[in-house]
Amino acid sequence: MAAALLAVDPGGLCGVVLQAPHGVARDAWLARLRGLLRFGAPWRRLPPDAPDDRLIGGIDLAATLATGRLRLERGALAESNGGVVVIPMAERLTQAAAARYAAVLDTAEVTLERDGAAARWPASLAVVALDESTADDERIPAGLADRLALRLPLSPGCLVGPGPDAARVANARGVLGDVRASDEVLRTLCEASLAFGIGSPRAPALALRTARAAAALADRRDVAEADVVLAARLVLAPRATCLPATPEEAPPPAEEQGNADGGPPKDGSDLSEIVVSAMRAALPPGLLAALASALRGRAAASDGRSGAPVKDGGRGRVLGSRPGPPRGGRVALIATLRAAAPWQTIRRRAKGDRARPVLIRAEDIRLRRHEARRGTTTLFAVDASGSSALHRLAEAKGAIELLLGECYARRDRVGLLAFRGTEASTVLPPTQAPARARRCLAALPGGGATPLASAIDLARIAADGERRQGRQPLLVLVTDARPNVARDGRTGRDAGEADALAAAALLRAAGVATLMVDTAPRPHAYGRVLAGALGARYVALPQADAAALSTVVAAARSG
Amino acid sequence: MDGIVGALASEARATPPASRRQPYPFTAIVGQEEMTRALILAAVDPGIGGVLILGDRGTGKSTAVRALAALLPEMSVVAGCRFGCDPAAPAQMCESCRELRHRPVAKVPVPVVDLPLGATEDRVAGALDIERALVDGAKVFQPGLLARANRGFLYIDEVNLLEDHLVDLLLDVAASGENLVEREGISLRHPARFVLVGSGNPEEGELRPQLLDRFGLAVEVRTPTDLATRVEVVRRRDSYDRAPAAFCESWRAAEARLRRRILRARSRLGEIATPDATLEAAARLCMTLGTDGLRGELTLIRAARALAAFEGRDSVTADALRLVAGAALGHRLRRNPLDEAGSRARVDRAVAESLGP
Numbered sequence: 001m002a003a004a005l006l007a008v009d010p011g012g013l014c015g016v017v018l019q020a021p022h023g024v025a026r027d028a029w030l031a032r033l034r035g036l037l038r039f040g041a042p043w044r045r046l047p048p049d050a051p052d053d054r055l056i057g058g059i060d061l062a063a064t065l066a067t068g069r070l071r072l073e074r075g076a077l078a079e080s081n082g083g084v085v086v087i088p089m090a091e092r093l094t095q096a097a098a099a100r101y102a103a104v105l106d107t108a109e110v111t112l113e114r115d116g117a118a119a120r121w122p123a124s125l126a127v128v129a130l131d132e133s134t135a136d137d138e139r140i141p142a143g144l145a146d147r148l149a150l151r152l153p154l155s156p157g158c159l160v161g162p163g164p165d166a167a168r169v170a171n172a173r174g175v176l177g178d179v180r181a182s183d184e185v186l187r188t189l190c191e192a193s194l195a196f197g198i199g200s201p202r203a204p205a206l207a208l209r210t211a212r213a214a215a216a217l218a219d220r221r222d223v224a225e226a227d228v229v230l231a232a233r234l235v236l237a238p239r240a241t242c243l244p245a246t247p248e249e250a251p252p253p254a255e256e257q258g259n260a261d262g263g264p265p266k267d268g269s270d271l272s273e274i275v276v277s278a279m280r281a282a283l284p285p286g287l288l289a290a291l292a293s294a295l296r297g298r299a300a301a302s303d304g305r306s307g308a309p310v311k312d313g314g315r316g317r318v319l320g321s322r323p324g325p326p327r328g329g330r331v332a333l334i335a336t337l338r339a340a341a342p343w344q345t346i347r348r349r350a351k352g353d354r355a356r357p358v359l360i361r362a363e364d365i366r367l368r369r370h371e372a373r374r375g376t377t378t379l380f381a382v383d384a385s386g387s388s389a390l391h392r393l394a395e396a397k398g399a400i401e402l403l404l405g406e407c408y409a410r411r412d413r414v415g416l417l418a419f420r421g422t423e424a425s426t427v428l429p430p431t432q433a434p435a436r437a438r439r440c441l442a443a444l445p446g447g448g449a450t451p452l453a454s455a456i457d458l459a460r461i462a463a464d465g466e467r468r469q470g471r472q473p474l475l476v477l478v479t480d481a482r483p484n485v486a487r488d489g490r491t492g493r494d495a496g497e498a499d500a501l502a503a504a505a506l507l508r509a510a511g512v513a514t515l516m517v518d519t520a521p522r523p524h525a526y527g528r529v530l531a532g533a534l535g536a537r538y539v540a541l542p543q544a545d546a547a548a549l550s551t552v553v554a555a556a557r558s559g
Numbered sequence: 560m561d562g563i564v565g566a567l568a569s570e571a572r573a574t575p576p577a578s579r580r581q582p583y584p585f586t587a588i589v590g591q592e593e594m595t596r597a598l599i600l601a602a603v604d605p606g607i608g609g610v611l612i613l614g615d616r617g618t619g620k621s622t623a624v625r626a627l628a629a630l631l632p633e634m635s636v637v638a639g640c641r642f643g644c645d646p647a648a649p650a651q652m653c654e655s656c657r658e659l660r661h662r663p664v665a666k667v668p669v670p671v672v673d674l675p676l677g678a679t680e681d682r683v684a685g686a687l688d689i690e691r692a693l694v695d696g697a698k699v700f701q702p703g704l705l706a707r708a709n710r711g712f713l714y715i716d717e718v719n720l721l722e723d724h725l726v727d728l729l730l731d732v733a734a735s736g737e738n739l740v741e742r743e744g745i746s747l748r749h750p751a752r753f754v755l756v757g758s759g760n761p762e763e764g765e766l767r768p769q770l771l772d773r774f775g776l777a778v779e780v781r782t783p784t785d786l787a788t789r790v791e792v793v794r795r796r797d798s799y800d801r802a803p804a805a806f807c808e809s810w811r812a813a814e815a816r817l818r819r820r821i822l823r824a825r826s827r828l829g830e831i832a833t834p835d836a837t838l839e840a841a842a843r844l845c846m847t848l849g850t851d852g853l854r855g856e857l858t859l860i861r862a863a864r865a866l867a868a869f870e871g872r873d874s875v876t877a878d879a880l881r882l883v884a885g886a887a888l889g890h891r892l893r894r895n896p897l898d899e900a901g902s903r904a905r906v907d908r909a910v911a912e913s914l915g916p
Binding site: 012052055056059064065068069070095096099100103106111112113114117118143177181183186187189190191193194199200201204205208209322323324342343345346349350363 | 615618621673674675676677678679680682683687689690692693694696697698703704716717720722724741744760782783784786789790792793794796797800801
């Protein structure tokens with residue numbers, strides 16, 4: 001059905017996010033969509049890392065040099081005008097690439113301003129983004145996903161059911177312009193999107209277009225309830241970020257029940273309810289998990305598993321080239337030759353130099369741009385106070401050792417802070433040698449008061465230092481959350497707790513991803529409060545053996 | 560050098576875009592008063608120094624900027640000049656216009672140039688015409704986007720995704736009002752005074768702080784959350800999508816009204832008095848907020864003056880300051896990690912303190 005809707009109005013719906021692994025089901029869906037499109041409509045597959053000259057276009061250097069006239073090459077986006085672009089592995093699209101697609105979807109044209117050439121081509125197209133992500137931290141860039149009307153999860157085993165045939169779709173395309181939507185429909189879609197916490201005003205607008213396409217497909221001239229429900233299911237439900245408060249738990253009065261069963265509802269609120277319940281039914285069971293991952297994903301924009309990408313680092317994946325002085329980096333030879341090629345005639349004439357085959361000037365020099373992944377530094381802040389030592393210092397040490405092993409495997413740097421007595425101290429500054437951290441940890445003495453605020457402050461300073469060096473800090477705070485020393489060294493539970501919370505707020509504002517391990521035998525409410533102030537993931541050790549803890553850290557890292 | 564410029568002087572300014580569908584009318588934008596106000600102020604007084612629009616997806620950032628193009632009145636240029644020189648301001652003319660004894664005048668729409676993603680430096684700054692270089696080996700300068708944007712607007716969508724070296728180039732030119740091109744032994748400078756309008760979504764990448772400060776006004780746009788507004792947004796968008804021409808026609812009167820207001824405000828800008836009390840209030844406000852340098856204060860006053868002109872007042876009042884303080888100062892504050900409420904709330908608080916409720 002979704003395929004047919006998209007085929008009815010490809011330019012209007014802008015496209016679909018197809019959540020499906022590579023497989024028969026996906027191929028069948030794509031084949032159907034292709035069959036339903038207008039005859040001869042272009043169909044392009046573009047890898048997510050397609051370079052700009054392929055995507056947008058540029059000078060066709062070979063043809064230009066051969067003919068002696070400026071020849072432009074249209075990019076794949078312009079070539080797909082009126083058709084469909086399929087992006088496999090769309091979750092690997094960079095923000096920059098996604099923004100290029102988004103610009104084309106918004107303006108329905110490709111604007112080229114590259115390589116000394118300017119052009120504008122119409123490009124009304126639909127994007128089929130194939131989302132093959134398996135892990136939580138891989139998602140299609142939100143800027144692009146927001147513009148694609150439909151979201152379709154396709155399980156590998158599911159078969160594509162029968163749907164409208166090409167003739168009906170062609171007919172629907174013809175009547176689409178005449179389909180009217182009442183104000184009630186508009187209101188319903190907006191209400192539903194508000195109720196499900198969908199922020200973008202694009203969502204109801206796209207839902208409206210979808211409803212219209214659905215009506216056209218059914219050969220109606222007015223959008224009916226069924227169309228609205230379908231649009232809500234396909235467009236709004238997958239974007240839901242919260243469940244609406246259930247209107248009332250009590251069963252509705254009998255007459256309303258009858259109304260819903262037979263005949264269309266009479267007023268707008270009923271339609272809204274039907275839409276809401278339809279969306280509720282369409283919501284996947286794993287919604288909450290998905291929500292959490294989306295929220296974490298937002299944080300992941302800055303705290304990725306493998307660290308945030310650094311441009312111009314001199315190392316890593318090659319991103320392309322930019323003009324610049326040759327001493328600034330590594331020269332991109334091909335790009336430099338390309339830049340110099342068109343000017344050869346002029347230079348030869350100016351210099352009368354016919355001996356040298358190619359004349360290259362400083363302004364042609366192109367440098368390679370790189371994008372490297374930053375490393376991660378895991379900082380352990382271990383509570384070695386008397387209360388903690390009494391409880392579980394040994395167990396906590398065991399858990400940390402497991403984590404250290406993992407850090408070694410990932411080539412992460414590790415640092416160790418301990419706090420006991422009056423203040424926290426750095427036991428081991430961040431290092432590449434987890435083995436040393438293990439030795440330091442084993443030799444860590446216990447006993448004394450709990451200066452938690454000072455520990456959190458120290459951790460923040462250490463995390464800042466790591467960030468300045470281009471690494472992503474991750475803090476693991478192991479404590480029983482019973483602070484009794486304030487920042488100024490005064491003892492006392494109240495002052496200690498208040499200071500720790502203040503320090504936690506600072507750390508959170510600094511944006512350091514944190515995991516808090518509560519080692520208290522009976523976790524105290526304060527532990528959770530503190531974790532909240534830290535914005536940390538919270539895990540209580542009594543339920544967690546060392547192995548479970550390690551899993552939690554791995555999860556925290558990926559989120 | 561003169562020969563180079565002269566060779567192309569006959570060629571008209573960069574060809575206007577081919578017939579595209581009419582942009583969404585500026586006056587039909589629902590809500591988002593802060594953003595539309597900032598854009599109008601920049602249109603009234605281009606010296607304010609650019610507008611940065613940050614905000615959620617789908618809140619009409621790009622729509623508003625593109626709509627502004629259609630709204631603005633035509634300007635007069637020296638006919639045939641590739642840089643769109645103003646016949647009334649000889650001091651700011653390009654070299655070829657300065658040499659002309661008789662300058663014919665033509666009317667053209669105010670340029671709003673869209674800097675597309677993936678644009679390369681040579682197209683932004685301008686370079687030698689590749690085709691002419693290939694065909695007859697002639698050195699002919701081909702103006703770039705900066706030349707086209709002269710005396711108009713240069714719009715960068717997703718400004719946070721723009722390559723750093725392009726950002727540097729743009730800021731440099733925007734600050735000096737002049738673009739200098741050196742290539743193949745020719746060196747050429749031409750005026751490039753434009754209002755830089757950037758938009759971006761902070762969730763998709765942070766903006767460098769130096770860049771933030773270079774924009775005169777910065778506004779945040781948020782998704783409307785009340786139902787009536789949202790319904791209206793979707794309704795208007797939908798009727799525009801279905802019949803752009805008819806929709807624009809129905810807004811034509813409102814557009815013309817706004818255009819006249821902007822024109823009037825422009826002509827009155829010089830007559831607006833700025834009382835000492837207002838200057839003092841602005842200084843107090845900036846001191847309360849601890850903004851770095853004087854740029855914030857100057858922008859605040861300029862924006863308030865433009866607002867007073869737009870609203871038909873004779874002098875700049877504290878009310879005008881209040882309305883533009885958020886946009887003029889919000890992005891110039893030092894970040895305080897402890898303040899969760901963000902810079903906006905701090906500006907509001909400081910406004911209440913130093914200007915009275």
